[in-house]
Amino acid sequence: MAKDKQHQLEIVTEPKFIDGSALKIPMLQILKEDGTVQKGAQVPELDKELALKMFDTMQFIRILDERMIAAQRQGRISFYLSSLGEEAASIGSAAALDDGDMIMGQYREQGALAYRGFTVEQFMDQLFSNERDLGKGRQMPVHYGSAELNFMTIASPLATQIPQATGYAFGQKMDKSGTCTICYFGEGAASEGDFHAALNMAAVYKVPAIFFCRNNGYAISTPSQGEQYAGDGIAPRGVAYGMKTIRVDGNDILAVYQATQMARKLAVEDNEPVLIEGMSYRMAGHSTSDDPTGYRTRDEEDAWRAKDPLARFQTYLIKKKWLTEKDAEEIFAEKKAAVLAALKKAEKVPAPHIDELINDVYDTPPQQLKEQLEQLKAHIRKYPEAYPKTASRIDGGEK
Amino acid sequence: MAKDKQHQLEIVTEPKFIDGSALKIPMLQILKEDGTVQKGAQVPELDKELALKMFDTMQFIRILDERMIAAQRQGRISFYLSSLGEEAASIGSAAALDDGDMIMGQYREQGALAYRGFTVEQFMDQLFSNERDLGKGRQMPVHYGSAELNFMTIASPLATQIPQATGYAFGQKMDKSGTCTICYFGEGAASEGDFHAALNMAAVYKVPAIFFCRNNGYAISTPSQGEQYAGDGIAPRGVAYGMKTIRVDGNDILAVYQATQMARKLAVEDNEPVLIEGMSYRMAGHSTSDDPTGYRTRDEEDAWRAKDPLARFQTYLIKKKWLTEKDAEEIFAEKKAAVLAALKKAEKVPAPHIDELINDVYDTPPQQLKEQLEQLKAHIRKYPEAYPKTASRIDGGEK
Amino acid sequence: MAKMNLLQAINSALDIAMAKSEKVYSFGEDTGSFGGVFRATSGLTEKYGRHRNFNTPLVEQGILGFANGLASQGSYAIAEIQFGDYIFPAFDQIVNESAKFRYRSGNEFNVGGLTIRTPYGGGIAGGHYHSQSPEAYFAHTPGLKIVMPRNPYMAKGLLLSAIFDPNPVLFMEPKRLYRASTGEVPEEEYSLELGKADVVREGKDLTIVAWGAQVEMAEKAADKAAEDGIDCEIIDLVSLLPWDAETVAKSVMKTGRLVVTQEAPLTSGFASEVAATVQDKCFLYLESPIARVCGLDTPYPLCHEKEYFVDHLKVYEAIKASMTY
Amino acid sequence: MAKMNLLQAINSALDIAMAKSEKVYSFGEDTGSFGGVFRATSGLTEKYGRHRNFNTPLVEQGILGFANGLASQGSYAIAEIQFGDYIFPAFDQIVNESAKFRYRSGNEFNVGGLTIRTPYGGGIAGGHYHSQSPEAYFAHTPGLKIVMPRNPYMAKGLLLSAIFDPNPVLFMEPKRLYRASTGEVPEEEYSLELGKADVVREGKDLTIVAWGAQVEMAEKAADKAAEDGIDCEIIDLVSLLPWDAETVAKSVMKTGRLVVTQEAPLTSGFASEVAATVQDKCFLYLESPIARVCGLDTPYPLCHEKEYFVDHLKVYEAIKASMTY
Numbered sequence A, B: 001m002a003k004d005k006q007h008q009l010e011i012v013t014e015p016k017f018i019d020g021s022a023l024k025i026p027m028l029q030i031l032k033e034d035g036t037v038q039k040g041a042q043v044p045e046l047d048k049e050l051a052l053k054m055f056d057t058m059q060f061i062r063i064l065d066e067r068m069i070a071a072q073r074q075g076r077i078s079f080y081l082s083s084l085g086e087e088a089a090s091i092g093s094a095a096a097l098d099d100g101d102m103i104m105g106q107y108r109e110q111g112a113l114a115y116r117g118f119t120v121e122q123f124m125d126q127l128f129s130n131e132r133d134l135g136k137g138r139q140m141p142v143h144y145g146s147a148e149l150n151f152m153t154i155a156s157p158l159a160t161q162i163p164q165a166t167g168y169a170f171g172q173k174m175d176k177s178g179t180c181t182i183c184y185f186g187e188g189a190a191s192e193g194d195f196h197a198a199l200n201m202a203a204v205y206k207v208p209a210i211f212f213c214r215n216n217g218y219a220i221s222t223p224s225q226g227e228q229y230a231g232d233g234i235a236p237r238g239v240a241y242g243m244k245t246i247r248v249d250g251n252d253i254l255a256v257y258q259a260t261q262m263a264r265k266l267a268v269e270d271n272e273p274v275l276i277e278g279m280s281y282r283m284a285g286h287s288t289s290d291d292p293t294g295y296r297t298r299d300e301e302d303a304w305r306a307k308d309p310l311a312r313f314q315t316y317l318i319k320k321k322w323l324t325e326k327d328a329e330e331i332f333a334e335k336k337a338a339v340l341a342a343l344k345k346a347e348k349v350p351a352p353h354i355d356e357l358i359n360d361v362y363d364t365p366p367q368q369l370k371e372q373l374e375q376l377k378a379h380i381r382k383y384p385e386a387y388p389k390t391a392s393r394i395d396g397g398e399k
Numbered sequence C, D: 001m002a003k004m005n006l007l008q009a010i011n012s013a014l015d016i017a018m019a020k021s022e023k024v025y026s027f028g029e030d031t032g033s034f035g036g037v038f039r040a041t042s043g044l045t046e047k048y049g050r051h052r053n054f055n056t057p058l059v060e061q062g063i064l065g066f067a068n069g070l071a072s073q074g075s076y077a078i079a080e081i082q083f084g085d086y087i088f089p090a091f092d093q094i095v096n097e098s099a100k101f102r103y104r105s106g107n108e109f110n111v112g113g114l115t116i117r118t119p120y121g122g123g124i125a126g127g128h129y130h131s132q133s134p135e136a137y138f139a140h141t142p143g144l145k146i147v148m149p150r151n152p153y154m155a156k157g158l159l160l161s162a163i164f165d166p167n168p169v170l171f172m173e174p175k176r177l178y179r180a181s182t183g184e185v186p187e188e189e190y191s192l193e194l195g196k197a198d199v200v201r202e203g204k205d206l207t208i209v210a211w212g213a214q215v216e217m218a219e220k221a222a223d224k225a226a227e228d229g230i231d232c233e234i235i236d237l238v239s240l241l242p243w244d245a246e247t248v249a250k251s252v253m254k255t256g257r258l259v260v261t262q263e264a265p266l267t268s269g270f271a272s273e274v275a276a277t278v279q280d281k282c283f284l285y286l287e288s289p290i291a292r293v294c295g296l297d298t299p300y301p302l303c304h305e306k307e308y309f310v311d312h313l314k315v316y317e318a319i320k321a322s323m324t325y
């Protein structure tokens, strides 16, 4: 076949249009919905301790999410956003990483953070915006972050973290750190221009980054297929950028773990960025502000309930005799108690001191900002009854 | 093979990463470099009149470009940007459209505009920013536009016109107009977020738009392969968006014509947006401000000179006996004379009146802007020697 | 007349516009049959079909690019940006494209049919990214109109004007008032003039200038000042671009004192433009410095929102300081 | 000391920074071995390798996203945006991300190592999209620093400070002066303080405030005014965010008169912030209204650039008007 020299392209004479059907990307599955192993599948190497840590974390997150949705309903926190049904995606992938790897999330990856070791108290401190929150109470609930755990602070603007992951991974590569960056995002966020910029640049610079798209079928009320995109999801885009790509069953923690483990090797050893698309489903509303009954059916939800990643993994572990029903119940009870205790404690911790209002805008507050704070404090002293939470602590406090 | 129900995905158990090699898109070529027809190729139906109009336009644009580069060197215009070597892409595609179709260009599609009927005087009036310029002298040279000819005014910010094309085509579809929009852009501009937004939205809304990427190997000094992208160019992205896609030899006007004609049919009759990637080469510097010797070799340029689209088409037409060498020389001489005459005329036409400074910011100038203009005019009257071009006409003029 | 909240008034304006012309389209993230996260577009898909009111993919720059193109084609494009905080990815399409479309083409083309709707502002426990008031970011942009209603009546009339105005309009909706602000609103079509400030209350001692949700704070502060015998004139700017400097200057020439208040941070906010212009136009009339009562120069915080918020007490204090200067 | 033009001074600063720390990276469109369209990054690839100074794909939002990520990793990321006019696609990454990175994380993370370099300004026959002065668009953004040098000496010292400053800095280079402005510049490393205005010339009758290339117009206007016996003090703001209101106020308390001049359109430009602040701080000292001498409220035109340009004659007229008020 003739080849064009400069571009090294194959030449054809028949005008044929190619479309999405030219590239259908299959989905890796190891555990079937019933928790048994797919015929022919190679279960990734995984010792009991690791498997149980993964299970433990899944349990914890499931409870945390359910409990905090309830807490929001009770008016104890202003807002919550759960990862119900998607625990395998974040936990399975986080488990395949090194602690030195950077995690950049969207907002539904509390599982990865918990896996890294964020304590239940730390979760609660953030959720209650109290003075122990590492983020100093400045962002809405679920915007966690921890430098110590290499978990970049979550921020609301969608997709901005994706090109940031490319840049972060570039720095890791230049530092010869032997680490990589994983970046999570939804299939909705993948419509943003930042996604396009990020993946193309990552492919050009060959950075050790893993782009993990959680395709959970919805962006708030917008269904993915046909309204978010018309093609075969997100994975083919990786191929188009010339990037290693794989699609996995996002509700199968073993498939997620295996794919991420291999992706990490490609990223760290070969500087090959990787796109993973994990197919899953957002079981709850988008957040506590959302009611999904307005845009999807109960039937659809039920069909996905049958694919529950936690039940699936539990069945597998029980079959493997690494876990009994009773163990699972004990873990559940223990996690639940911990969550409830931490919740009660955190809601009593006071808010950060008012002086924190002007810190961290810059490395040190400029003169004008100091004056603005002083004016504000003078104002609060004048009207203490109007600012009751602050007024009482304004001249004491820790700063 | 098992299929995932919700997503209709094929399930696999082997963790295989797919990469760019999974989707290599071939290039349609009808005319070989030597102007003969590729074996097996189906030459598109094209009558003599149309073929000669295409040839005529190519000649005109070649001369216009060469002459205006020279005019810029002589200091007669401030800036110029040629389409040397890329004439087939814009003219071949424009020839496949209806006059009612909207053209949205980047800045290197003067061929499409000339094909539509923009006169040599109109070109010159814009290039000299004189008072006859439809754009009222407000933008740099080559930022042409004409509502009458359905050619959207060129603007410098790259890629912004791509999602605009999606919106324009949406309106055409809703109006049941039977027309489409063609949108040109470079392979560099295809890195912008706006490109991603545009193609994805076009695929979702199924709008009658043809996205024509001129892949000319460079974005100013940045080579496309490896520095602009790591994949197989731009075409695979269309496939990823689930959009009909084809790659053509951009220096083969017959291939361009054929692909665009078919694309137009898909767009207008089936509301299928199409991505066409035309492979070509920017023979001159990026613009008159650029000197390409700093970033590419003479050898590379020479290799492409051998693929010249104008010579190729001329050979074809001569072989076909629709043209003789002598005809071609006559056309050349006639176009050249017209260009020179128009140039001389246009440079003598005065600039737009100063009153135009505040028109078209809004549909009518707000009070404050009128006051600003009056202040400015008072100032100019005070210092006429400092603003010689305007001062003499400030109180006469056409407005 | 019917009692409506601000959201219902917006919805009514959209409904009337869509009924009036087939060329009116409404779209944005989740704005389709779901009706948008605030439900401003509820019922429009049922009434006008899924090609007239629809969801977009999640890409603000695309929404505005698409909207610019659709408007340039001769349609009325009403684009919703889900939160004002998320308008920045579309900044280029608005500032470099929408605003310059007509001028750069010598009026060969225009996007006059474009209206950008977006909820803005704080006081809703939204933290950094659901509370910003980004109007000043756009106010430096010739070619754009910026309109901010303060109540349902204004919202409906102004939105109808914005939609059919032959210029691109950024229409910023005070989300804190979406449900909180209610009032009598005509059910039929009506329009209110863009570019014209509204004297909400006449007074002789001091002028307060505000816009959008902040007008409420001005009113409360004026009420409190009235108890001290201070008679405030309150002007709602309504339009920030072009803005009605004449009405403000006339008022300040009468009162001799000016307090401008905005939700956004102080530095380079629109209050600065008002102050700069008024000190020039009213130099000899001013009896005290023009005071700006604004947010602190920090990102919008979550946990100290109460303190950060530019409430009526802060405006009141500025009034008193100005009176006793 | 060596004679350098402004571009050479920038190049020298980049060279020194890259030699000083291996963690300094420089990148942008065409900035690799080609050296950028203005050649500010010439020679850096040869010296530091193609992983330290390199081309990016053509995507400003990606450049800034990448730069934010790289800076958050602990590197010094110097991102070039080819023209200030093309910075808007990166607006979200700058305004919502760079500026809020430290605050929102409670100082767990920061992008202090980020410096954004971009040429700005008119007077070069560039029309709408190669002439804009977009500084005011960014000046409403707590968390960001904005620096604009007026000559080679300032450019080098300020750029070195910007690169190593622990906050994100937007560094705007007056491209009209790239080759036109020359002067003696130390060849070695030195730095100039950010956030500090520079009294370019002392005077007692009237204060002129300007920044970047516009300082030249202030100087020429002051020269012309001197012929009339008017003694102008000229202040180069140098930094727009945070800006040095104290130095300006001190000067105006002395002179009693202020002219602020900027290239950008009048409405909501940074001159408005200066005027608003100074009328407050210096109310009792002002003998005439603060004058803003700015571009017209239109997009930047090509064919009437000479008339549109805020030249020294316009500044001079404002000085005279202020003196005779």
Ligand SMILES: Cc1ncc(C[n+]2csc(CCOP(=O)(O)OP(=O)(O)O)c2C)c(N)n1
Pocket: A108, A156, A157, A158, A159, A185, A186, A187, A188, A189, A190, A214, A216, A218, A219, A220, A282, A286, C029, C058, C060, C082, C086, C089
């Ligand atoms: C730039 C931006 N635009 C809009 C929003 C509002 N918003 C928050 S989440 C969301 C949907 C995200 O969907 P997806 O990326 O699929 O993630 P999922 O919630 O499904 O996990 C939207 C539109 C935002 N936060 N940022």
Ligand SMILES: Cc1ncc(C[n+]2csc(CCOP(=O)(O)OP(=O)(O)O)c2C)c(N)n1
Pocket: B108, B156, B157, B158, B159, B185, B186, B187, B188, B189, B190, B214, B216, B218, B219, B220, B282, B286, D029, D058, D060, D082, D086, D089
């Ligand atoms: C948003 C934006 N960024 C940068 C530029 C500066 N610029 C003008 S042309 C160009 C290269 C474009 O390359 P490509 O899209 O391949 O088109 P070509 O010039 O090769 O036809 C650049 C970087 C611009 N005009 N707009």
Ligand SMILES: [Mg+2]
Pocket: A186, A187, A188, A214, A215, A216, A217, A218, A219, A220
């Ligand atoms: Mg989703």
Ligand SMILES: [Mg+2]
Pocket: B186, B187, B188, B214, B215, B216, B217, B218, B219, B220
């Ligand atoms: Mg190119």
